[in-house]
Amino acid sequence: MSGGFVTLFYKELLRFWKVAFQTVAAPVLTAMLYLLIFSHVLEARVQVYGSLRYTAFLVPGLVMMSILQNAFSNSSSSLIQSKVTGNIIFVLLPPISYREFYAAYVLAAMVRGVIVGAGVLLVTAFFTPLQFAHPLWIFAFALIAGGVMGSLGVVAGIWADKFDQLAAFQNFLIMPLTFLSGVFYSIHSLPSFWQGVSHFNPVFYMIDGFRYGFFGVSDVAPWQSFAVAFVSLLVLAALTLNFLRRGYKLRG
Amino acid sequence: MIPAIRIQQVAKRYGSLQALGGVDLEVAQGEFFGLLGPNGAGKTTLISSLAGLVRPDSGTLEVMGHDVQSDYRNARRNLGVVPQEIVFDPFFSVRETLKFQSGYFGIRDNDDWIDEILANLDLTNKAHANMRTLSGGMKRRVMVAQALVHRPPVIVLDEPTAGVDVELRQTLWQFVRRLNQDGHTIVLTTHYLEEAESLCSRIAMLKAGRVVALDSTENLLSSHANHALRFRLAEGDVLPLVFEGRATRSEEGWVLPFEDYSEVGALVDTLRNAGCTLQDLEIGKPDLEEVFLDVMKGQAS
Numbered sequence: 001m002s003g004g005f006v007t008l009f010y011k012e013l014l015r016f017w018k019v020a021f022q023t024v025a026a027p028v029l030t031a032m033l034y035l036l037i038f039s040h041v042l043e044a045r046v047q048v049y050g051s052l053r054y055t056a057f058l059v060p061g062l063v064m065m066s067i068l069q070n071a072f073s074n075s076s077s078s079l080i081q082s083k084v085t086g087n088i089i090f091v092l093l094p095p096i097s098y099r100e101f102y103a104a105y106v107l108a109a110m111v112r113g114v115i116v117g118a119g120v121l122l123v124t125a126f127f128t129p130l131q132f133a134h135p136l137w138i139f140a141f142a143l144i145a146g147g148v149m150g151s152l153g154v155v156a157g158i159w160a161d162k163f164d165q166l167a168a169f170q171n172f173l174i175m176p177l178t179f180l181s182g183v184f185y186s187i188h189s190l191p192s193f194w195q196g197v198s199h200f201n202p203v204f205y206m207i208d209g210f211r212y213g214f215f216g217v218s219d220v221a222p223w224q225s226f227a228v229a230f231v232s233l234l235v236l237a238a239l240t241l242n243f244l245r246r247g248y249k250l251r252g
Numbered sequence: 253m254i255p256a257i258r259i260q261q262v263a264k265r266y267g268s269l270q271a272l273g274g275v276d277l278e279v280a281q282g283e284f285f286g287l288l289g290p291n292g293a294g295k296t297t298l299i300s301s302l303a304g305l306v307r308p309d310s311g312t313l314e315v316m317g318h319d320v321q322s323d324y325r326n327a328r329r330n331l332g333v334v335p336q337e338i339v340f341d342p343f344f345s346v347r348e349t350l351k352f353q354s355g356y357f358g359i360r361d362n363d364d365w366i367d368e369i370l371a372n373l374d375l376t377n378k379a380h381a382n383m384r385t386l387s388g389g390m391k392r393r394v395m396v397a398q399a400l401v402h403r404p405p406v407i408v409l410d411e412p413t414a415g416v417d418v419e420l421r422q423t424l425w426q427f428v429r430r431l432n433q434d435g436h437t438i439v440l441t442t443h444y445l446e447e448a449e450s451l452c453s454r455i456a457m458l459k460a461g462r463v464v465a466l467d468s469t470e471n472l473l474s475s476h477a478n479h480a481l482r483f484r485l486a487e488g489d490v491l492p493l494v495f496e497g498r499a500t501r502s503e504e505g506w507v508l509p510f511e512d513y514s515e516v517g518a519l520v521d522t523l524r525n526a527g528c529t530l531q532d533l534e535i536g537k538p539d540l541e542e543v544f545l546d547v548m549k550g551q552a553s
Contacts, residue, residue, distance in 0.1 A: 007355025015343050086339035090398060092305055093333055094356035095325035252266075252306045 005100035008091060012108030016074055023112065027070055028119040031062045035124050038184060048186045049217045055128040060211045061183035062124065063117045067142055068178050068203065071113030071149035072156070072170070075105045079157025080166050092251065098244035102154065102237075109150030114142055131214060137222055138213035144229045145206040149174070151236040158249050177203045187219050202232040254317040256281045256406045256437035257302065262311030264297055264461075271297040272308065273461040279439060279454075281316075281405070284432045286452030286469070287441040288544060293458040295441045296336060299410050303333045315406055329357060332404035336411045336441075338391050340383040346370070346394055347379045350401055357402035369397045372427050389420040396424065400431075407431060408439045413447065425451065449473075449540040457547050465547045473538045478509035480536045481519060486529035492522060505532065 016023040039055040048057040082088035091101070121130070132138065152174070160166040181203035187195050198204045199220075209225030212218035218225070244250070257279040264272040272294045279285045289295050300306035302313050304320050304327070312319060318326035341349060347366065354362035370376045373393040378386060386394065392412065399407060409428065413421045429451070432438045442448050448455060448469075455472055457465040465472060484505030485491065491499060491506065499508040510519060516535065523530060 003358030003360065004356045007352055010355070011352050018343055082341075085342070086335075086337055087341045089305065089335050089339060090341070090353060091356065093303055093328060093331075094353070094402075095328040095358070096356060097325075247307060251304065252300070 004094055004096035005104055008096060008100065008104035009107055012074070012078060012104055013111060015078060016108070016112050023070070023074070024116055024119060027066050027116045028123055031066050031120040032123050034062055035059065035127060039127070046185075046189075048189075049215065052215060052217075053128065056130065057186070057211075057215075058184065059121070059124045059128060059130060060214045061207055063120045064141070064145060064207045064210045065178050065183045066120045067113035067117040067145050068149045068206070069174065070116040071109040071146040072153040072174050074109040074112040075150050075153030076157040076160075076166055076170070077153075078105065078108075079154065080160055080163060083157070083161070084163070088250070098241065098247075102151075102241055102244055105154050106147055106150035106237075106240075109153055110143060110146030113146035113149065117142060133216035134213045134222075136213070137209060137226075140226065141206055141210040141213060141229065144226075144233050145203075145210070147233050148202070148206070148229070148236055151233070151240045154240050155236075155243060158243060161249075177201055182207050182219070202228055205229050205232075253281055255279060255314075256283065256316060257439065258312075258314040258317075259298070259302070260312050262298070262301055262308045262313060264294075264301065264306065264308045270461050272301070274311070275458075275461070275463055277456055277463060277466070279406075279437060281437050282432070282435055283437055284429075284451055284453050285437070285439045286448040286455040287439060287458065288445070288448055288455060288540075289441075289458030290548060292460075294461040295458055296410060297461075298458070299333065299408055299439075299441065302408065303331060304328060329402060330405055332399035332402065332407045334395050334399045334407075334409045334412050336414070338388055338395065340386075340391050340394065342382070342384045345380050345382050346375060346386070346397075349383060349394060350397055353398045354401040359402055362401060365403065366397075366401065369400050372430075373397055374423060389416050392416055393420070393424070396427075405435070406437045406439070410441050411443060412440070413442060413444060421447075445540040445544055455540075457544065459548055459550075464550075465543075469540070472543050473540065478511065478538060478542075479513070481508040481510065481516065482506070482532075482534040482536050483508070483523075484531040486531055489528045492526035492528070494522065507536070 035055065035058060038058055042054050046054040048054060079088070082091070156166055156169040160169060180198065181201050182198065187198045187204065190198065205220065205225035205228040208218045208220055209222050209229060212222040212225070255278045257277070259275055259277040262272055262275045275294070275298060287295050287298070297306055301308045302315065302320060304324055307321070314320065315327040316330040318330060320327040344352065350366045350369070351362065354360070354366070370379055373396060375390065375393055375397065378390060383391065383394065396412065412424060416424070425447070428438060440448065440452060452469055454468050455465070456463050482502070482504065495508060499506045508519060510516065520530070
């Protein structure tokens with residue numbers, strides 16, 4: 001790693017921090033609205049894992065959803081903006097390796113995801129008492145999820161030539177993957193066919209394992225979730241690094 | 253001495269378009285080198301290949317002896333590029349922009365040098381302004397500053413004066429000239445041929461991805477361009493037969509080339525004796541534009 005990585009990482013942090021109202025406060029508010037509305041409607045009707053209150057169940061799901069979406073947003077929007085405005089050239093001219101490039105964008109995405117996630121956790125703590133059965137699992141899944149979505153954001157940001165292409169990526173891939181992964185429900189409440197389908201969604205394992213960190217109960221074993229999430233991260237990292245090494249859409 | 257830039261057999265194809273068709277070029281250290289050619293000739297592709305922004309299909313490029321692919325870190329440390337399009341990051345101020353650019357090259361505590369560049373480019377009082385608030389000319393100057401933060405020995409300016417007002421052009425050229433006097437190698441592409449003529453000591457002309465002329469500015473001017481008489485004839489006058497084939501018609505009238513000033517008197521006499529009334533008589537000096545047009549027409553090799 002050279003000085004270039006440190007600066008690029010710092011620049012990426014500063015980029016979202018300068019507009020934190022939009023990049024941190026806004027998603028925290030959105031998550032809080034989900035919590036208020038869904039818990040108001042469902043608190044009395046749904047119970048999960050036996051005695052767990054729905055509001056408590058929902059919180060880790062919303063935290064994870066915030067991590068996923070914001071990590072993706074950070075790297076993808078930074079890259080598409082730089083590409084559309086053309087200032088990406090100032091990062092391509094210096095002696096920054098493709099690995100440093102990857103690390104800077106993905107780490108900054110993870111940081112934004114974790115900050116927003118922590119914000120959501122902090123705000124929702126007012127509404128429901130939380131437990132932290134296995135804090136290490138919480139950290140592990142938060143970081144892996146941030147890394148997976150940060151990588152996907154790099155891929156999407158590099159692939160998309162226009163903002164609407166990126167929006168399509170977000171709306172038709174990222175949103176279904178996160179919403180259909182058990183943010184709002186335990187997959188045990190689904191018909192068995194859809195339970196089966198959910199097992200092919202890697203995001204399901206991230207949310208399930210993350211939730212295990214809070215309650216010590218989950219739909220599948222935490223090690224299994226960890227294995228799936230970690231392998232997803234490795235595969236995506238390898239894919240993204242391969243794109244960057246070949247200079248796909250960045251170095252013609 | 254290692255050449256500042258060595259380009260060997262570089263070819264690049266985009267689909268059916270041959271952007272570069274085997275370019276060979278060497279620029280010595282300390283040169284002020286001009287790269288000319290019409291739009292689409294491959295100038296920017298060549299510069300982008302040098303900067304590692306474009307990967308050529310074949311051939312090699314070196315900056316100060318460092319291959320731009322296999323030894324890209326050293327190649328890029330030795331190269332400063334001012335891109336053609338005005339681009340900037342709207343999130344940051346001028347000083348932040350320059351500090352980040354320094355950091356990308358692994359340079360910390362670069363404030364003294366940044367101050368010096370800002371002063372030289374007349375940007376000191378804009379240091380804390382956000383990039384968005386700057387005029388186009390100011391943004392262009394910041395881009396020049398960005399290319400210099402790491403004190404590269406080789407500086408490439410890709411049409412730096414396109415759409416820039418006269419005052420800035422003068423400031424910019426003074427500064428670039430001084431960099432050249434301080435030992436920096438400068439490569440310039442421009443559409444303003446008079447700029448290239450007054451600044452560059454050596455010039456390469458590109459056409460359809462190939463180098464079609466490469467020589468010192470002086471030699472190019474003397475070998476391709478002639479002094480010429482330019483005149484219009486009064487209505488009804490006919491050009492004397494002796495000049496047919498030698499004189500050419502231009503928009504303004506006739507162009508009659510000659511080798512030496514001593515011929516001028518005789519030429520004018522011949523015209524007068526033939527009964528011609530000369531209007532708007534001018535003696536044209538050879539200029540790069542003529543050479544350029546001549547070369548691009550393919551009349552010269």
